[in-house]
Amino acid sequence: MTDRPPTPADRALLDAAEHGDLAALRTALAAGANVEARDDEGRTPLLRAAFADRVAAAALLVGAGADVNAQDRQLNSPWLVTGITGSVPMMRALLPGGPDLTRRNRYGGVSVIPAAERGHVAYVRAVLGETDIDVNHVNDLGWTALLEAVLLGDGGPAHREIVEVLLAHGADPRLPDADGATARTLAERRGFHDLAALLRQAEEHPPSS
Incomplete structure (x- = not known):
């Protein structure tokens, strides 16, 4: 887990992932946002999308190389979160990312x-x-x-x-x-x-x- 402070583009990516804003996701990625950026709780954009069940956003992030196994400070990962939410569509969206x-x-x-x-x-x-x-x-x-x-x-x-x-x-x-x-x-x-x-x-x- 990196402690590098998120850039403005990183913050935009984190917020867009949580809200499922695909246009903002694409804009942030084009601006050089780190697909593995972390918020204060150690959550990546993909993990925030998983918690919010933003399936389309998650699929976009997986396609951009996001790690489906990256864990936050409480050891939640995008894949592990699917067991909490019970979201089958999210589970399937993460499968191409090779969950551990x-x-x-x-x-x-x-x-x-x-x-x-x-x-x-x-x-x-x-x-x-x-x-x-x-x-x-x-x-x-x-x-x-x-x-x-x-x-x-x-x-x-x-x-x-x-x-x-x-x-x-x-x-x-x-x-x-x-x-x-x-x-x-x-x-x-x-x-x-x-x-x-x-x-x-x-x-x-x-x-x-």
Whole structure:
């Protein structure tokens, strides 16, 4: 991460990216703006576009060589942010930039984990179907996407569907959290009886290794 102060053209690029102003983006780039310029929080133009879900602006920046893996001071990157926002169009706009699917956020997680927690069904389905992201990645808290979907979800239709999608893509229901509790155990504790039954069945027929 560079500490070089942004130039006026850099600032214009950062603002244009956040607002999705394509004309201003092109003008700033033509004026020599640094596509990897940083604001006070260490966010690049592409990261600001990702947070604001400015898909066309992001696509333009990716085409100009912007780094989809550049992380800010809180370890957010454009790619990792898609797991927070759940934006499938943004996810797809960033794919040509070659996202590092193993890059971790400040909790040690990959993008599918916050998406599972937040109930972003379409994103979980898309990122598992269109990339090789590790469905069984364990973050620094000891949680996989499956564990977070149960532990931090609400047990409703969206989180149930996410559990089904995760299992269909090879999520291992036998993987426990740091305290030794599996997703089924967590579902039982939270009173998610339908989820617990689904996970019990998955434990009896786990994914082949």
